[in-house]
Amino acid sequence: MLARLILLISVIGFAFPATAQTGHPAKGSWSGNLMSFSSAEPERIRLLIDAWDGELSGTINPGRRGIEISNVELDAESWTLTIEADTPDGKLMMEGNLSNLGSWTNRKYRGAYTMGNTKGTFDITLN
Amino acid sequence: MKSKLLALALGALGTITSLQVAAHHSFAAEFDGNSPLLMQGTVVKVDWTNPHAYIFMEVENEEGDYEEWAFEMGSPNGLQRRGWTRNTLEIGTEVIIRGTRARDGSQKGNAQVVVIAENCQRMFAGTSQREFDEESAAQEECDLSR
Numbered sequence: 327m328l329a330r331l332i333l334l335i336s337v338i339g340f341a342f343p344a345t346a347q348t349g350h351p352a353k354g355s356w357s358g359n360l361m362s363f364s365s366a367e368p369e370r371i372r373l374l375i376d377a378w379d380g381e382l383s384g385t386i387n388p389g390r391r392g393i394e395i396s397n398v399e400l401d402a403e404s405w406t407l408t409i410e411a412d413t414p415d416g417k418l419m420m421e422g423n424l425s426n427l428g429s430w431t432n433r434k435y436r437g438a439y440t441m442g443n444t445k446g447t448f449d450i451t452l453n
Numbered sequence: 454m455k456s457k458l459l460a461l462a463l464g465a466l467g468t469i470t471s472l473q474v475a476a477h478h479s480f481a482a483e484f485d486g487n488s489p490l491l492m493q494g495t496v497v498k499v500d501w502t503n504p505h506a507y508i509f510m511e512v513e514n515e516e517g518d519y520e521e522w523a524f525e526m527g528s529p530n531g532l533q534r535r536g537w538t539r540n541t542l543e544i545g546t547e548v549i550i551r552g553t554r555a556r557d558g559s560q561k562g563n564a565q566v567v568v569i570a571e572n573c574q575r576m577f578a579g580t581s582q583r584e585f586d587e588e589s590a591a592q593e594e595c596d597l598s599r
Binding site for chain 1: 495497498509511519521543544545546547571
């Protein structure tokens with residue numbers, strides 16, 4: 327009887343933290359900077375990525391001036407995340423790697439981007 | 454043997470319970486009621502959790518850099534009684550938050566009032582600060598940034 331009680335308590339105890347595991351590693355609210363090769367000033371960027379039934383979707387700079395992401399794909403072998411969107415400054419293409427996947431507060435998305443004629447790198451962190 | 458197992462079971466229960474209540478604390482232990490905060494920024498995350506919900510907001514500082522601030526609110530139940538739902542603040546919403554600063558100097562505060570900048574909607578954040586009077590605060594101007 328007591329052994330069953332201990333087992334029950336253990337299961338409940340592990341179940342609560344497990345509820346926080348919400349699945350897709352790209353899902354969530356991300357913030358960071360685009361660092362253009364032609365400008366010293368970084369440009370702030372925020373991403374909101376959702377995952378539903380294996381499909382990714384998202385918004386760049388969510389809010390009143392949010393831009394819908396036209397394509398977002400994750401290569402789970404290399405953890406390469408590719409994002410495409412049509413922005414007022416031209417077509418945005420971001421390609422980079424997800425890292426520190428075990429962290430909920432310091433997960434990184436780093437890589438290179440082009441937006442119209444602008445090229446640079448980006449460094450984005452999961453909020 | 455039975456008493457050892459019982460002690461083990463009670464110990465496990467105590468550990469689990471303490472994890473649940475660890476985040477619950479008095480206002481004065483964590484926040485300084487004499488250090489007011491008034492900040493404007495963009496919501497980047499909302500944690501609709503007990504015993505306190507949290508808003509995480511990105512704020513541009515004077516140097517042009519971005520900082521993330523966490524604002525503690527009341528419990529989800531208390532917030533619902535004040536008209537909130539878990540979807541009231543969407544990611545990307547511009548908000549103005551008035552509250553008080555954490556004693557440890559971290560980028561954390563206790564929210565008293567949250568204003569959605571776009572439509573000036575004010576909402577009380579269910580602060581546990583005893584000195585804060587929602588009725589008198591309700592008479593103040595909508596736009597806290599003025």
